[in-house]
Amino acid sequence: MRDRIDERDRKEKLAKTVVKRWNVQYKAVDEGNHDEAFPVQPTPPAEPEMSEEEREKLRAAEEIIARLNAEAAEDEAAKQAEIAAAMAGYNATTGAYSGGYGQGAVMNDSEREMVDSIMAEKENAIQETIHSAENNM
Secondary structure, rough: OHHHHHHHHHHHHHHHOOHHHOOOOOOOOOOOOHHHHHOOOOOOOOOOOOHHHHHHHHHHHHHHHHHHHHHHHOOOHHHHHEEEEEEEEOOOOOOOOOOOOOOOOOOOOOHHHHHHHHHHHHHHHHHHHHHHHHHHO
């Protein structure tokens, strides 16, 4: 026999547990009593008519949103173009971004003089290495 304490304990237990599919007891719906088992949901009330001022505010807000979306798309395109430009100089063989270094023509005389002096130093270093190797043999 169940008393009020047992009912209270049962309700607390149900409130604190997760309902599993196999613990649910389904009841059959009577054919004649369909309205009580599946109540008809009332249709939501129609939106009230907006005044001309509210419509204008809504249009202005939609224009601002459209403008902001367009700006965001432009910013994203610019960012992608910047990334592509940065990756254009990437040399996968060396793993460096200096793939185009030294491939262009020398622009002015001071740069040309600097390049020539560096190349002359390298040539002198090679000649010294050859002479020292010949003398040690």
